[in-house]
Amino acid sequence: MRPPDGAPNVLLILTDDGGFGNPGTFGGPIDTPNLARMAAGGLRYNRFHVTGLCSPTRAAMLTGRNHHAVGFGSIVERPGGWPGYSMRLPPEATPVPQVLRMNGYSTAAIGKWHLTPDNHQGPAGPFTQWPNACGFDYFWGFLGGDSDQYDPVLVENNTVIGVPPGEDYYLPTASADRAIQWLHGLRGHSADKPFFLYYPTGCSHAPHQVPEEWSEKYRGRFDEGWDVCRQRTFARQKELGVIPPDAQLTPRSPELPAWDSLPPDRQQFFARQMEVYAGYNESNDHEIGRVLSAIEEMGELDNTVVIYIWGDNGTSLEGTPTGTFNELVPLNGITLTYEEQAKLIESYGGVDAWGGPTMRPHYSAAWAWAGNTPFQWGKQIASHLGGTRNPMVVHWPAGIQEPGGLRSQFTHCTDIGPTILEIAGIPQPQTVNGTPQMPVHGTSFAYSLNEPQAAERHSQQYFEMFGNRAMYKDGWWAAARLDRAPWDFTPATLARFAPDVWDPDSDRWELYYLPDDFSQADDLAARYPDKLAELQDLFWAEAREYQVLPLLGSFSVYYGFLPPARAQTTFTYYADVRNVLPGTMPPVLGRSYTISADVEVPATGAAGVIVAAFDYLGGFALYVEEGILKHTYSMLGVTTYTQVSSTTLPAGRLSVAMEFVADAAKPGTGGTATLLVDGRAVGSGRIEHTVPQRFSFSGGMDIGRDNGEPVSRSYAEDSPFPFTGTIHKVVFDVHPDNSAEKRRARAGGL
Structure with a gap:
């Protein structure tokens, strides 16, 4: 048209x-x-x-x-x-x-x-x-x-x-x-x-x-x-x-x-x-x-x-x-x-x-x-x-x-x-x-x-x-x-605002007449109770008409009203995947999970990032430095935890993994992170506090490199620190039953 x-x-x-x-x-x-x-x-x-x-x-x-x-x-x-x-x-x-x-x-x-x-x-x-x-x-x-x-x-x-x-x-x-x-x-x-x-x-x-x-x-x-x-x-x-x-x-x-x-x-x-x-x-x-x-x-x-x-x-x-x-x-x-x-x-x-x-x-x-x-x-x-x-x-x-x-x-x-x-x-x-x-x-x-003096029409x-x-x-x-x-x-x-605790009617209401009170400074609730009651009734009528109810509907996730946002429990990424945004990354918060990677290490050794999400102000990375497998977890830049393998990665096709076992299924849980090579533990350490709700609003998750600001400052000068070996795939396992035996069975022996 x-x-x-x-x-x-x-x-x-x-x-x-x-x-x-x-x-x-x-x-x-x-x-x-x-x-x-x-x-x-x-x-x-x-x-x-x-x-x-x-x-x-x-x-x-x-x-x-x-x-x-x-x-x-x-x-x-x-x-x-x-x-x-x-x-x-x-x-x-x-x-x-x-x-x-x-x-x-x-x-x-x-x-x-x-x-x-x-x-x-x-x-x-x-x-x-x-x-x-x-x-x-x-x-x-x-x-x-x-x-x-x-x-x-x-x-x-x-x-x-x-x-x-x-x-x-x-x-x-x-x-x-x-x-x-x-x-x-x-x-x-x-x-x-x-x-x-x-x-x-x-x-x-x-x-x-x-x-x-x-x-x-x-x-x-x-x-x-x-x-x-x-x-x-x-x-x-x-x-x-x-x-x-x-x-x-x-x-x-x-x-x-x-x-x-x-x-x-x-x-x-x-x-x-x-x-x-x-x-x-x-x-x-x-x-x-x-x-x-x-x-x-x-x-x-x-x-x-x-x-x-x-x-x-x-x-x-x-x-x-x-x-x-x-x-x-x-x-x-x-x-x-x-x-x-x-x-x-x-x-x-x-x-x-x-x-x-x-x-x-x-x-x-x-x-x-x-x-x-x-x-x-x-x-x-x-x-x-x-x-x-x-x-x-x-x-x-x-x-x-x-x-x-x-x-x-x-x-x-x-x-x-x-x-x-x-x-x-x-x-x-x-x-x-x-x-x-x-x-x-x-x-x-x-x-x-x-x-300029016309009567307002949105009243x-x-x-x-x-x-x-x-x-x-x-x-x-x-x-x-x-x-x-x-x-x-x-x-x-x-x-304090869970539905079985909070009563909206207990909140104190105020009343203002804005033509005489531009800044909302003079509370008239005690002087005009009938007008306040009229507007309260009107609010509830509008709330019903425009889908406002229940109040605090957006807090429902905090009170266990919703099922998990995603039924998917395994996520497979290939070596060319970049910039996975925060809302679509695997749901690793508040639970046990495993990151497994099928990689090949050349005879000369390998270095670089296998997977990195976000950066040093909140994120995690599994990477290799000087032949050593490492995992770094930044709890919003407040505290950073790093686990280091006790041995150098051998040449050849390997399964490397980081297995996090949470203390409890709850936001911010602590837990133990274990590094594994071909299913054998090669290093571990405590992560006392994990990110409760969200790592970042910006940034992304990358396979085979760390785009943008790095997760670990140890490889910042080499960013994006691309992996010098071969990555066949990276698998996140966030299944509720994430015991080592069940995880390895789901991974098909990876």
Whole structure:
């Protein structure tokens, strides 16, 4: 089909884990000249809302439907056993890019996807939730929740293309390069076909990594700490008019320390965390600016609708109050003291290496709180505006009559799709490929572009994430927050919310009237109990209608409600297999397992990696050094264990193996790792703690080499340290009955 006459281009920009009080364009301390440029020529929206978490916001934004209604009640890595937590987009909710493509648009997505279920991210698919199947002609980026900025595993269309070569690689720069390349290629082929470019950046999600010249720009700017930073941001927000003059600054949570209570060495460490985060964000805005400039140089910026959304949720509190050298540590439910962190940071290069390639850092939760000024809380906390209200700028010279204005109508991420379709002149389809479509839950905000005082049309909206919940209606906001810090995934805390323990009705509800209370500072629950009861009833009605129930459906995996995700218990890989993504690797966590390899060692001996998964900040490798078989297991970079054979490998065809016998079938179990050659034990050692939930969000597993950052630093200088013998196959055995006799019988004598 041909697009409607005059249909504009659309550039939809979505940054990650950014807060209302981050960008200078909205009063924050981070320089954002390109966001400011778009605001000066367009409109700022100060009451735009998201779901409170990554995948759900993306699903809602790209379909125009509420996130639970399309199966995304949580992040895609955490499926549950109920429809609202299935992480499966239903055919009744065709994504907007698909509708645009069917109506003559060229479409591309460059950057973070985060809508493909973990166990679909391999060459067998299914590919129904990869970007190409969701309406994009072209995709380049990464499928998961985040990526190392220096060492990503990349995907192009339906193929994992792996780790890019070169030492100076930086993913945000490469993403802008690829977006510009796609735009130029499109125009070389068709001079007038409108495009939809979805540009979801990985920044500012952890790991917070940026070249030093960007973080150095902020050296010393945060030495006065998060309390002063928040106060100054609040004052600038009023000066800019992005918050009302009577808005109140909400107080610091008691879970977070006052800056003045910290000794000078800690203050210096924490200030460096924010310097890196700020530089990371400004660098990202710079790369976005390169894409904008490319469109302008093509002569098409005036008729391109640019929607620039700063954050798919509020800033992330998941770094804990101390910050963390490796973002996966707290997400695995592991708690480190400040002193433990400091010792580990020194081992990875010290404070000045924060932001470089040796760590995957995440800043302190207190900086995240400051980044959500003037609101309470942040990411995950859908009950409060710190988690759900984010800056949005719309730039469209051909369609905005009075640029530079502010819009304060309630808007929501489900409104993005309907707005784009209305501006493009494309009706929402009632059926797609014979499948009737569910109603769109969002409301176009195109009406507000040239009517600053128009009454809001999206006047009712529920919110829910990890049990944190709210109900908005006609300016009123009722909220209930789970009594769990968003960085706390420890087993003891999660146990408090098991279904036979936790009673949702015991949670305390708050009530706010936002037209008079922009920052959600004045709790009116005691004053208006009838209004609170009305909104509570409405929330439960919405929860039933949109598949929100049961609350905490995404935590079901912690409480044993689900069968194992994969029935397969043996996994065979051949020597040319590379870049097996984290969600499709064999399920070795919390259980006994065996890695067996059928190899040939030449007469001159062999060296190199047999199998390696991820890297020294979480991963494992079976390899040969100087003829000696070794196994290294990194428990998230906190502790590393290595087992070494007592003998040199003989020449010829051999079976080599690592057999891990767990102490118990439970997350984080300890156990004993034994090395075997032709079934004979040649070395062993204890692994006191294994990774409880996940090794990595980025990186991959390779056979015959170790792509990207190495698992063992002992062979780092020889990376990717390819195996110099012959590998016929590598077999993982994760059968529940993994006794030596049964394992060897299943391996057929390997």
